[in-house]
Amino acid sequence: MTDIFGFVGAVLTTLSFVPQAWLVLRTGKTEGISLAMYALFTVGVAAWLVYGVLEDALPIILANAITLVLATLILAMKARAVIQARSSVQGAAEETSAPIAS
Amino acid sequence: MTDIFGFVGAVLTTLSFVPQAWLVLRTGKTEGISLAMYALFTVGVAAWLVYGVLEDALPIILANAITLVLATLILAMKARAVIQARSSVQGAAEETSAPIAS
Numbered sequence: 226m227t228d229i230f231g232f233v234g235a236v237l238t239t240l241s242f243v244p245q246a247w248l249v250l251r252t253g254k255t256e257g258i259s260l261a262m263y264a265l266f267t268v269g270v271a272a273w274l275v276y277g278v279l280e281d282a283l284p285i286i287l288a289n290a291i292t293l294v295l296a297t298l299i300l301a302m303k304a305r306a307v308i309q310a311r312s313s314v315q316g317a318a319e320e321t322s323a324p325i326a327s
Numbered sequence: 328m329t330d331i332f333g334f335v336g337a338v339l340t341t342l343s344f345v346p347q348a349w350l351v352l353r354t355g356k357t358e359g360i361s362l363a364m365y366a367l368f369t370v371g372v373a374a375w376l377v378y379g380v381l382e383d384a385l386p387i388i389l390a391n392a393i394t395l396v397l398a399t400l401i402l403a404m405k406a407r408a409v410i411q412a413r414s415s416v417q418g419a420a421e422e423t424s425a426p427i428a429s
Binding site for chain 2: 238240
């Protein structure tokens with residue numbers, strides 16, 4: 226009985242990242258997504274995965290391996306958007322300052 | 328040694344929702360956030376919390392209680408935005424159809 230709750234928890238928290246990853250891939254919109262969250266979360270899930278491997282606990286390995294793939298994908302999309310936004314701000318600043326410099 | 332990975336995993340995956348909740352609260356922007364993710368995730372974390380209580384496992388209880396509060400907050404903000412968007416679309420549709428009907 227108790228294990229059912231753990232099983233439901235593991236399945237739902239793992240599967241929940243599928244619609245989030247799909248939304249980010251489909252729309253390319255990452256504005257409301259926190260870079261800090263996915264940076265911390267991805268490292269945390271990787272740590273859980275190592276724990277699962279060391280403990281030889283298959284449910285922990287499986288759940289965290291799947292979550293790691295999905296979280297890394299979301300993190301990569303968000304990081305790309307942040308880098309693109311920064312370089313376009315820099316580009317705009319250079320364009321703006323150019324007439325003043327010339 | 329093994330426990331360190333579990334501890335780091337638990338702390339990071341729990342704390343990671345703080346910047347996400349803060350971003351949503353601060354900006355009110357939930358566009359890139361998946362409603363389906365937070366609906367599944369919140370139920371999953373609640374299931375983990377019940378598991379932790381039944382197993383009398385304090386680390387599982389603590390981590391999931393904190394995550395449940397943060398995830399519920401993000402889910403509520405997202406759900407509110409979805410409901411507001413739907414009612415404004417409905418309002419716009421009614422305004423548009425009004426001249427045709429009259």
